Amino acid sequence: MKDVSLKRLKDCMKRAEEGEELTIGFLGGSITQGSLATTMENTYAYRVFTWWKQTFPKANVHYVNGGIGGTTSHYGVSRAVTDVLMYQPDFIVVDFSVNDEADIFFQETYEGVVRKLLSWDSKPAVVLLNNVFYDTGLNAQEYHNEVGNWYQVPHVSVRDTIYQRMKAGEYIREELTPDGLHPNDKGHKLVAEEIEKFLESVKAELEVEEKEPVFPKAMTENAYENAKRLTIREISPKLCGFHADTEEKTGHLDHFKNGWIGKKAGDSIHFEVTASCIAVQYRKTIQLPAARAELVLDGDKEKSILLDGNFDEDWGDCLYLEKVLHHGEKKIHTVDITILPEEVTDTTPFYLMSLIIA
Known part of the structure; x- marks a missing residue:
């Protein structure tokens, strides 16, 4: 990923290694909430939380899931504080890529979410997740990742990874999702693995020093940051x-x-x-x-x-x-x-x- 800052994420991992208390948060729609997984433990979000617990056993790690089905970043920016940020998270995964439409309105509301998370007092490390419609390959990641790049926030794309492997014949759609959108247990596991691969790559270079990026002026008109x-x-x-x-x-x-x-x-x-x-x-x-x-x-x-x-x-x-x-x-x-x-x-x-x- 081009021009991405990993300083916050590395600082979070270093504190985890030292046995500090951490809160791992998630904000998004129905996939983040856990739709079509058989148990909470099988959702991508809880699996990523489990990665933090198992990777840093000395840390006291807490879980906050702010996923609500059928919701966009327009709603997300208005509830980010009450559903995630009030718990002072140290790490947050954000995903509205299959609920937001691919247009400039939702790019603006999505920027409001990203700015609100990054400017919060707990200074959470933020990772953007791009889920996908498996039948069409559609999502809003171009608009969302443009925001991510503006703020040097890393992103993990299901469309660029799991979906491409499915198209190449490694999986059939029904192995991953019964409705073409919401992952089953196997689909959630694969989504979690993509996030975990990224986290492992960061952990492998933990000692490489990173600079905190300058918080830039807004990319859009940014009317929704304080919704x-x-x-x-x-x-x-x-x-x-x-x-x-x-x-x-x-x-x-x-x-x-x-x-x-x-x-x-x-x-x-x-x-x-x-x-x-x-x-x-x-x-x-x-x-x-x-x-x-x-x-x-x-x-x-x-x-x-x-x-x-x-x-x-x-x-x-x-x-x-x-x-x-x-x-x-x-x-x-x-x-x-x-x-x-x-x-x-x-x-x-x-x-x-x-x-x-x-």
Whole structure:
């Protein structure tokens, strides 16, 4: 990898050799969460954590997994602190390469993630992971790795390794993944091995001195580095029919909590936020039919946005994120959401999880 700094990673390994306490963290989507592995111990993330424990037996090593299925770096940048960074990690693997689209918007939100991790007080060593769609070879790694190169952060690519070996006939797709995306136990093991190969190569040259890279100015407009997620814990909107969810959230995978619920036509909720970027996060559900809502920004009903709670996939409810404003004027904006009338009755209620602002 060209112009990569390994100083943080080597410093982390040296502290591990000396028997210090370390926290190994992961931030990403469903593959990072461990989807389709039979047990937690068979996931790529836990296998990499196990590598740290076995390689540095004197160290007291802790595990933090901030993977949430079906989520992008847009959501990731808003939850990086609560799901990973608050544990003061020393090493973090980041992967949103199959959830982010390959475009400049997600390059900007991804840069926000990378900058937030690198600037955290614990100074974690960061490694970017590029998973892949095994049927097509598609992912967002060109956009993501451009960010990595800008910050001299190393990256490990499944597309450039395991996927190429599969194309060459070493494996068939079904050996690695039943759905063309999420690895099975063997697939997770191979992903972990690629990360471990990289870590072993760094450990083999631990005594070669590295310089800490200068933290550069942002590559993109970088509007999302300080994105905030607003739930019932952070903001009190005006409720007209909507009600705040009173169920307690039990953890970062207990998704549909700390939000607001609208049940009948005309129920509405009104926010006032100061931001230049706004998105709403709501539930798209497989429990059909589901309520739909209309969002109006700054009173402009001619540009209203439909928030459709009906999900056309079958794998489960989705933490859907809808962009409302991107690189707008930073000022006080109003967001009004109103439940629409439906021809059918007994719809699944509309669940508004949060606003994400930057």
